[in-house]
Amino acid sequence: MSRRTLVGLAMAAALTVTVAVPATAEEVSAPFPSTRFPLGERGLPAKTHKSVGGGIDLYSVATGTANDGYTVTVLMPSGRDYGRRETAEAKAAEVEAAGQTASVQRVVRPAVSDDPSEEIFMVRVGLWPLKDKDKAVKAAKELSDAGVKARADYLGDDGVKTTGPWQMQVLTVDPRRFKGSYAASLGTSVAKRETTSSMAGARKAIAAVNGGFFNIHTSPALRGEPVGISVVGGRLLSEAVPGRSAVVLKGRTARITELTTKMSAISQDGTRLDINGVNRLGTTDELILYTEEYGAKTPANGGAEAVLDASGKVIALRTAGGAVPKGARILHGAGAAADWLWEHAWEKWSVTVDTKVIDERTGRRIALTPDVSVIGGGVGLIRNGRIKVTAKRDGHDSVNMILRRHPRTLLGVTRSGGLVLATVDGRKPGITVGANMIEAAQLMKWLGAVQAINLDGGGSTAMVVGGKVVNQPSDGGERAVGDALLVLP
Template sequence: MSCLVYHSKNYLAAFLATTLLYSFTYSVVAQDKAKGVDISTYKVKLALSTLPKNIDKVNSVSKIKYNYSQASLKISPQGTHGLLLSYLNSEGLPVNNAQIESDTAETSNQKLAYIAPVTKVPTVDKKLWDKQVRAKYKNGLILTVSPGVKHIAIRKYTKAGPMFINVVEVNPALNPNIKIKPALAGVTLPHTKRIQNIVKENDAIAGVNASFFKPSSGVPLGTLVINEELITGPIYDRVTLGIKDNEFRMARISLQGRVITSNGQDIKIDNVNQPRMLAAYNIIYSDKWGKLAPITPQYGLQVAIENGKIINISKDRLEIPANGYVMVGPEKQLGKLKISDPVKIIFSSSPDWTDIKQAISGGPYLVRDGQVYVDVQDQKFGSITGRNPRTAVGYTYDNRLIMVTIDGRQKCSVGATLNELARIMREFGCYNAMNLDGGSSTQMIVRGKIVNHPLNSGGNYVSNGLIVKLEN
């Protein structure tokens, strides 16, 4: 009998008042490959006093494997409580307590292997988080949207006038089903919708409008990654929120792309699915752009590539292959390419975000490394510094996402300058934060309802949003 190993999701996150522990619960299930029948289940509970010093070290497959966010543990069904403790300690995991509970008796004495991923989760206490939220938003009306998700409505009074602020704070550690990601208005880029519809169509429980976009086409302006697919490339290396397994990063992103041919040509790619900024640029267009590539620039060419091979070259607009893309650029650079030439496309980013699963661009920075930091000129923003409706996103040092809208240009809410917005995001505990598209685009949806007061009834049509949803 051969056995396949799989695991269930993380279940336990316990808070101990005196000592910070890292607690995990997971199930290890042995299954008959031929019959697909479970033969035994083990529940393993661990409490680690500290994280392994060699957390980045990767050992052989037969041992514990570490990476940034998780460890994999391989044990045998014969392993007793003591043997498991000994094994974990020998591999650098300091264990205070471990326990194996068998749901069913062992039915095989074979030396079967069991592998169970162990996700690193700082211990969290729901009551403590509730208390922290109440202390932070003292004058706010607080609503629990879902475990780990709260909506806070705040009226703030300033010398300039009143502000109506809405906040969605997300604590992913309290709910393993939370997923935070960007969402488009349509299957392809040239679409806009009200954020209320984007949230509804994605079965999300909350969302805000997100990146800047070109009003005439609906194309997002800046980095956009959805489910590990690069949808659009960066503009002016603007600041971007990256998400990997509900862990957040923020940085200014630049993209490096190349198309390499079998005869040694190495052609620089300047961007992906973005409007042309210079005639000399080479831009890649995927089927996310739509059916056809945009109009060819003067003295330019279009090169259609499918499954790693050139299938068409033309001065006219080409249809974008489903399993490929169209490269548009100057004939001087693309003129030596030939139909049937095999090509390879390579992308990298700085910093290296190859492991990022979701990303959305904005700008400028509002908070960087815990300090107010508004870099309008560095990110080449024009006249956006005045008092306006605002949307922003950030995250705390302990990995809680904070989405904010501030209504503006109304008697009930005058709006905020970027510097005021930055101070508010810092006041709300953000370690890093950035501005998103604002003005008449500013909208927040919670449980299907618009909770802010958009300038236009029902809110403007937008290209994309940042949503919070629940997935089993």
């Protein structure tokens, strides 16, 4: 049988009517775009508005129509759903040998500001309308039973052209009327994950969204650890991935920039050693700082630990492994770092922990005062009013992260200094498709952001207002996450 190129899908589906709601007098004071939605059919979205109070407004936005259906995707030898042309052609031949007709689809992962476009190829079998998902699942099973690994896929997730639909929650904070403050929270400890609503409730926050990415590749008991920088109440609780995007919160201001941390331990004998990380597992020869917020025992790996009091005095020098005493910090070393501690961190000596957080846009050090918090982001989206997706620098330049649609949590700052928090729900075929990275940037520009950043998304995406989750988490319920951004009274 011959193979053909699959170029798109247009299927009949029930029409979703989108009605533009006229602005009320109350809404006029709350900034919201009056222009057409930037994605899909680009109509005026339906929206509802709620004044949360004190310059804070919540909008529920819905737009688009469900025209995407299902197909079967054949997996490549790597386990991915795409590959090079020759790999895709070989897989298509396997499908035809199994008695099915294969389509080879060419897809271009769009270029971002720091990474060129990428051409990929997918192998697809069949097209079914949204209501016939079961038929796609059955076809995928038949192929897998024939020795060709495959799965049923919703085409709205692909990241190519779609009509939606989309459901969003948008929280805007007017700096002229808002009298509260912003803060970050890691919950009860760095190691433990908690829900956004739990962290919001503990601080009696007006609103909150989930924060940055957390480490799913460490011990299950430690997976609250942020991937990248975290500062809470002026205390550095996780080091930066050098140069990655982050949001700096101070009082009622928010600023997006790129950060680097530099830390060192300085013994009273004048010797110095770089500190490699904060509140995470270390590797051989690394020196790690643990704070009382860690919430777990330090690794018992045969290394050494210097327990420091609040003044930097060494109150104990011990073999590694144990709790962090309240009001203390621990310098933990393995290998060469352990040797340094045994030689230069004797009991009753003083060891200074020198901590610098550098703003790479200004080259200046950020003063870690009690009103400062920092949340690490996933990818920068907008810089100085222009879309600038820094996926490669920020460690998310894969096809899955740039092109595929997922639920998103987005943060932006307007020209007047206002804050825009948005959640785009996804992974709900026929209800809401989410957004890819380029679409996320387009949405934030539409919402008036001149600086914007992507936070953690997927099943982590959550917005809490008045103690309630107002979006639809894709896991079916709220996921425990590493940290959260809080809007406080």
